[in-house]
Structures are given as structure tokens and as C-alpha cells.
């Protein structure tokens with residue numbers, strides 16, 4: 001799939017699925033400074049996962065970024081709203097609740113905690 005890059009290695013890296021993948025409780029997922037305050041970031045988790053982290057001050061929540069409609073990875077929040085780029089469902093970044101469809105359910109929260117300057121799986 002990497003075409004000419006096969007000679008020098010694939011620049012795209014491993015495929016990541018939304019969710020924690022093979023990561024386990026206690027595993028570091030990001031530094032607090034990696035998550036913009038008042039917004040959020042998509043971060044790789046472990047060897048094969050990906051989470052959406054949302055930060056408000058020292059508080060961080062994590063969501064599986066797979067849109068409940070058809071599975072597209074949603075965007076980090078902008079202007080206080082998480083939006084799916086495929087069909088424009090929107091979600092509340094403070095809870096993951098659906099604000100507008102076509103998604104009928106909210107984002108699934110993944111338990112995390114802030115330990116010092118790190119965000120880790122709870």
C-alpha cells in the first residue's frame with residue numbers, strides 16, 4: 001500500500017482503530033500539555049488504538065472517536081462542539097452526548113485519569 005515508499009519504509013505507520021486497542025489500564029496515553037485546554041486532540045493509544053481526549057483545565061475526558069452512526073473518526077472539538085466529518089453529526093465535548101444527528105447515540109466514554117502531567121487509562 002505504500003508504493004515507492006516500500007524501499008525506505010512506510011511513512012504512514014501502523015493502522016490504528018478507534019478505541020483503546022491492546023492498551024491496558026495504567027498505560028500513558030498523552031501528556032496533559034498535548035491536549036489543548038478548551039479543546040482536544042486525537043491521540044494514538046498503545047500499539048493500535050486511538051482516542052479523542054477533551055480537556056477543560058486540569059480535567060481530561062476520553063472518548064472512543066468512532067462516530068456511532070457509521071464509524072468515521074470524529075474531529076476534536078472546535079467552538080465547543082465535536083463534529084463528525086462524514087454526515088455532520090455533532091456531540092457535546094463535556095459528555096459525548098449527541099447534539100444533532102444522524103447519529104442517535106453519543107460517543108462512548110473511556111475512563112482516564114490525570115496523574116501529574118500525564119493522562120493514563122484508568
Ligand code: FES
Pocket residue numbers: 067068069070071072084085086087088089101102103
Ligand atoms: S458517520 Fe458520523 S454522522 Fe455519519
